[in-house]
Amino acid sequence: MTRKICAVVTALVIAACIFTAGCNKTDYADFYAFSSPVHAEVSGTLSDEIKTDLKDLMSALEAEFSVSGGTFAARFNALSAGESIAAEGHVKKVLDTAYSCYELTEGRFDPTVMPLTRLWQFYPDFPAADFAPPDKEDIAALLASGAIGLENVRYDPESGQVTKLNAGTELDFGGILKGYAAQLAGELLVENGFTEGYVNVGGSSLFILGSDRLYITHPRKDGNIICVDMKGKNNAAVSTSGDYERTYTYNGRSYCHIIDPETGMTAGTGVASVTLIGGDGAAADAITTALCLCAHSPESPSDPAASELVRLMQKVAAAYPGAVIFAVYDGEDAKQIITNAQAGGFTLEDDSYTPVYI
DSSP: OEEEEEOOTTTTEEEEEEESSTOOOOOEEEETTTTTTEEEEEOOOOHHHHHHHHHHHHHHHHHHHHTTTHHHHHHHTTTTTTEEOOHHHHHHHHHHHHHHHHHHHTTOOOTTTTHHHHHHTTTSSOEEEEEEOOOOHHHHHHHHOOOGGGGGEEOTTTTTTEOOOOOOOOOOOTTTTHHHHHHHHHHHHHHOOSSEEEETTTEEEEEEEOOOOEEEEOOSSSEEEEEEETTOOSEEEEEEETSSSSSSEEEEEESOOOOOOOOBBOOOOOOEEEEEEOOOHHHHHHHHHHHHOOOOTTSSSTTTTHHHHHHHHHHHHHHHOEEEEEEEESSOEEEEEESSSSSSSSSSOOOSSEEEOO
């Protein structure tokens, strides 16, 4: 007899299905962190002690990274220009990854977009009852202030000292934290001897211990768009970002929570979602967000000179050997799945999209 474990979470972006041989028991734990559902599921039994450890891990990360209270981010954001605080522990590890992803994505992943996030009313209360896009003049003024950009945060990896260089600069780790948390929780399960299962943080970041397949949610309608063959991809971080999560509609136009730090506008490149399988969990979370901001040329879909998306996907693949990327392009001119996966390594469940191999 074969048992099937399938993650089903409200607003799920990605779901893992695990098939275990024999009649092994499956067990799970559900709780909330980062204002999002967290679901851990394994083939075997999760003891009360392990469930407590998972919950305590998430609570500790939430307390350390929230943008309110006495956390690192809150204390940094309250600094004046020229003042410093020390980063250590998890904060230092996340900062290390944030800086590497900022460089790798050429500034598209930027944890200093908090002032823009607030201007667009995605923080502190989402959804806002009176949403309207900010005036272009207000966006231009904020960008002209020079507050946006990780170069405004001087970080010494040796000492851990973090100095604010612009009084208006604020840090927000929301674009990297769920992936970091999913990986740590998954590693905790591995350390406790589990070989089949996964952790899902917020529906967009997973750590998969062992799975037959991974479903990527369709960004434009109910159901899935891709089924990925996961055999041999054990202990893999997975992250998806898309323009269809946390959105406002105003005068018939949709505005998503992914904000371009260069233009101050929300994502509108036609890249509906990006999924990264492999590499580091925190980096996957950050990189998929950044790739949603990349322009793509459907006329020359696999040409890095013509497509900013393809060029950066190739950079990411080189930085994380073995990682697999799926970008869903949903433009008025074409519908494409751009990927570095091998043909036969996935099944496309919507044949109105054309695979493009890079």
